[in-house]
Amino acid sequence: FPWPVLVGVQGPCQLLEFSNTISKHRPAGMLAEKVPDTYKSKSLRAVMPPELWIHLAVVACGDRLEETLVMLKSAILFSRRKIHFHIFTEDALKPEFDKQLRQWPASYTKKFEHTLYPITFSVGNPQEWKKLFKPCAAQRLFLPVILKDVDSLLYVDTDVLFLRPVDDIWKLLRQFNSTQLAAMAPEHEIPKTGWYSRFARHPFYGSAGVNSGVMLMNLTRIRSAQFKISMLPTGLAWEDMLLPLYQKYKNAITWGDQDLLNIIFYFNPECLYVFPCQWNYRPDHCMYGSNCKEAEREGVSVLHGNRGVYHDDKQPTFKALYEAIRDFPFQDNLFQSMYYPLQLKFLETVHTLCGRIPQVFLKQIEKTMRRAYEKHVIIRVRPNTR
DSSP states (O other): OOOOOOOSOOSTTEESSOOOSSOSSSTTSBSSOOOOGGGBOOOOTTTSOGGGOEEEEEEEOTTOHHHHHHHHHHHHHHOSSOEEEEEEEOGGGHHHHHHHHHTSOHHHHTTEEEEEEOOOOSSSOHHHHHTSSSTTGGGGGGHHHHOTTBSEEEEEOTTEEESSOHHHHHGGGGGOOSSOOEEEEESOSSGGGSHHHHHOSSOOSTTTOEEEEEEEEEHHHHHHEEBOSSSSSOOBOHHHHHHHHHHHHTTTOSSTHHHHHHHHHHHOGGGEEEOOGGGSBOGGGTBTBOOOHHHHHHOOSEEEOTTTTTSSSSSHHHHHHHHHHHHOOTTSOHIIIIIHHHHHHHGGGTTSTGGGOHHHHHHHHHHHHHHHHHHHTOOOOOOOOO
């Protein structure tokens, strides 16, 4: 049934201690890392101060090892700044993650460090949280509690691919106003045909809900805020809110942690910054006809292959991009070994609606590759001034 839209609600997201969009003490980075060395890769902190790093988190359980590694590869291929990967995974997958990441060429491993964490839930029944929607997906709700020394964070699902530098979405943190502490894209561009507006049995953000597969978070603000979870004026801290929220709505939610986030921001709408669909581009944006205007203008920035489209033949355009990044040899030329083969692959996808708009998928990746090519290949000769 339709939920009323909250208009002019005051009070939620009150910060106990003021924090700039990117912490006033350290811009968009780690405050003071205290993670056990057992889980850490070699430290590069002496090379670049921690406040200049991008922090990227992912939760990977079950059969998501390859998918996660391809996502991380896409992040590191195009990034300009160094990235700290925060990987939450099952104990059985930790050795393989560590082995695979350390095997990448030195020219790429110098651009990141990684930390492996166990799957942990600080409140409620861990087994119940673990089974919420997809395996371990609810872990993302506990990141502000676990990563106490991280100021700002980009969380992505395992089935995400970056088609331009991660630096560019990281810059959106600076667009937050004084009350915003997280950012997501709309679940659907056409509210009346969206899932939430038609089927949700719980409150959701805005007119179409939001998709949590790509989520920017100012963790400092989240930890400092008081959140409403009802029409009552009193608020709760993030960690104190999660269990009562789940217990109240667990029989009404379908998409697990994403539904809980929609409920949170329904009651606290001024806490959320909504970024355009080009930053979380899914099959729904093209499989019934193109409906992401920002991607048509700017190209896809972040691809989200939900519905398992990287691993079946229902959306070959998405699968082609996944396989192109997965199979790209690190040291090869990006244009010769990725971009041109990808163009040829796209010719085989024109029988689908997504395949009929190749420029939407290729615009940003071409721009990113061209910038990298000009930086590393073209030699600019200074005029002889003698």
